Amino acid sequence: MTGQIREQMSALLDGELPKGEVDLLVRRMARDVELKRAFGSYVLAGESLRTPGGVVASKGFAARVSAAIDAGEVAVEAAPPVPARPPLRWRRPLAATAVAASAALAAVLLVQPDAGDEQLFAERSGAPATLPVVTLPAGGSSPTPAQNQRLAGYLVTHGQYATPIGRRTAWSNALATDPGIARATDDNLEAP
Amino acid sequence: MPMANFPPADGSTEPHEPRDDSARPASGVEQSDLELVRRVQRGERGAFDLLVLRYQHKVVKLVARLLRDPAEAEDVAQEAFVKAYRALGSFRGDSAFYTWLYRIAVNTARNTMASRQRRPLDYEADLSESEQSVVESRMRHGDTPEAAALSDEIHRTVNSAIEALPEDLRTAIILREVEGLSYEEIAEAMECPVGTVRSRIFRAREAIDRSLKPLLD
Numbered sequence: 311m312t313g314q315i316r317e318q319m320s321a322l323l324d325g326e327l328p329k330g331e332v333d334l335l336v337r338r339m340a341r342d343v344e345l346k347r348a349f350g351s352y353v354l355a356g357e358s359l360r361t362p363g364g365v366v367a368s369k370g371f372a373a374r375v376s377a378a379i380d381a382g383e384v385a386v387e388a389a390p391p392v393p394a395r396p397p398l399r400w401r402r403p404l405a406a407t408a409v410a411a412s413a414a415l416a417a418v419l420l421v422q423p424d425a426g427d428e429q430l431f432a433e434r435s436g437a438p439a440t441l442p443v444v445t446l447p448a449g450g451s452s453p454t455p456a457q458n459q460r461l462a463g464y465l466v467t468h469g470q471y472a473t474p475i476g477r478r479t480a481w482s483n484a485l486a487t488d489p490g491i492a493r494a495t496d497d498n499l500e501a502p
Numbered sequence: 503m504p505m506a507n508f509p510p511a512d513g514s515t516e517p518h519e520p521r522d523d524s525a526r527p528a529s530g531v532e533q534s535d536l537e538l539v540r541r542v543q544r545g546e547r548g549a550f551d552l553l554v555l556r557y558q559h560k561v562v563k564l565v566a567r568l569l570r571d572p573a574e575a576e577d578v579a580q581e582a583f584v585k586a587y588r589a590l591g592s593f594r595g596d597s598a599f600y601t602w603l604y605r606i607a608v609n610t611a612r613n614t615m616a617s618r619q620r621r622p623l624d625y626e627a628d629l630s631e632s633e634q635s636v637v638e639s640r641m642r643h644g645d646t647p648e649a650a651a652l653s654d655e656i657h658r659t660v661n662s663a664i665e666a667l668p669e670d671l672r673t674a675i676i677l678r679e680v681e682g683l684s685y686e687e688i689a690e691a692m693e694c695p696v697g698t699v700r701s702r703i704f705r706a707r708e709a710i711d712r713s714l715k716p717l718l719d
Contacts, residue, residue: 317700321685324530324685325529325530325533326684340549348711349552351714351718352707352710353558353559354559358660359679360679362657366563367559367562368576371554372555
């Protein structure tokens with residue numbers, strides 16, 4: 311019986327064992343140390359015949375490889391999948407906030423109407439050319455921290471909940487009411 | 503035997519299967535390897551041990567040649583086998599397993615050399631089996647005295663065992679191991695059934711094993 315198994319093992323080494331016999335043999339060899347030793351000896355004899363001398367793996371090499379695999383608990387890894395794109399959900403509020411902040415900045419930088427603009431606006435809208443004077447709190451014309459916080463909160467909230475189309479429409483409408491802003495925006499869009 | 507395809511000099515450790523082998527028919531050994539690989543891929547861990555046993559000497563020799571340091575060749579070869587095991591899931595069988603395994607071994611040796619900032623041996627060129635044999639025989643000069651002595655002892659023992667074999671067994675094992683003929687080709691050359699060839703080769707191996715066992719125990 312053992313002779314038959316070892317003959318099968320010899321044929322396996324040469325790639326001449328019928329496929330139907332491989333399964334049982336491989337399973338038997340996996341748990342039979344002596345069979346594995348003999349298999350290694352067959353291999354070594356062949357190597358020695360083909361290339362006399364030279365480096366050969368030491369006696370316990372295969373066992374060390376096996377132990378290293380076991381110790382590292384490495385597993386056969388499947389083919390690496392195509393890296394999936396990171397989820398985009400986190401980007402939405404961030405992007406909306408950035409757009410909203412940009413719009414706010416544009417408004418601050420670009421909406422500085424001079425007297426001529428006020429007159430033109432008044433003529434078109436029918437509103438009084440001279441607006442009533444509002445007395446700001448002491449400390450100058452800068453908004454208070456509370457006002458800043460409130461404005462920022464509004465912009466962030468608006469950016470989070472408004473749909474992209476809605477945001478674009480709202481900002482377009484706001485910007486389009488002022489020719490200066492509309493012109494500046496068009497210039498930006500034409501930039502490469 | 504097919505030419506070994508060595509990797510590009512991009513420092514990659516990821517084995518890529520060469521595609522230019524697809525046109526040639528796979529040998530029995532390659533098919534046997536592939537069968538073992540498929541078993542490992544299905545979770546039969548023991549099948550990989552057989553692949554290690556089959557290729558351990560070739561891989562250790564190759565790595566020793568690249569590193570020029572036989573003392574650390576086994577450590578690097580071991581690392582290469584572990585990497586191969588881990589990557590086996592991506593092996594599709596487009597190339598021979600040993601070609602794929604050699605590629606991993608070469609890359610592992612290359613990384614070892616790079617990490618030590620040593621100049622690598624020129625392994626960009628494809629080496630045929632015969633060229634490898636020549637280089638490997640020259641590599642003996644780098645063996646440790648103990649390893650060289652053991653190799654010589656093994657070689658002498660194997661040769662003595664071969665010389666002591668009956669002629670039909672000796673012819674069969676030499677045609678198989680040295681000439682690389684298939685059982686069918688040997689049967690044709692020796693004018694006997696394939697089953698007889700299988701039996702003769704097995705008996706020759708058993709005789710050699712009996713001689714080698716005391717040396718390796």
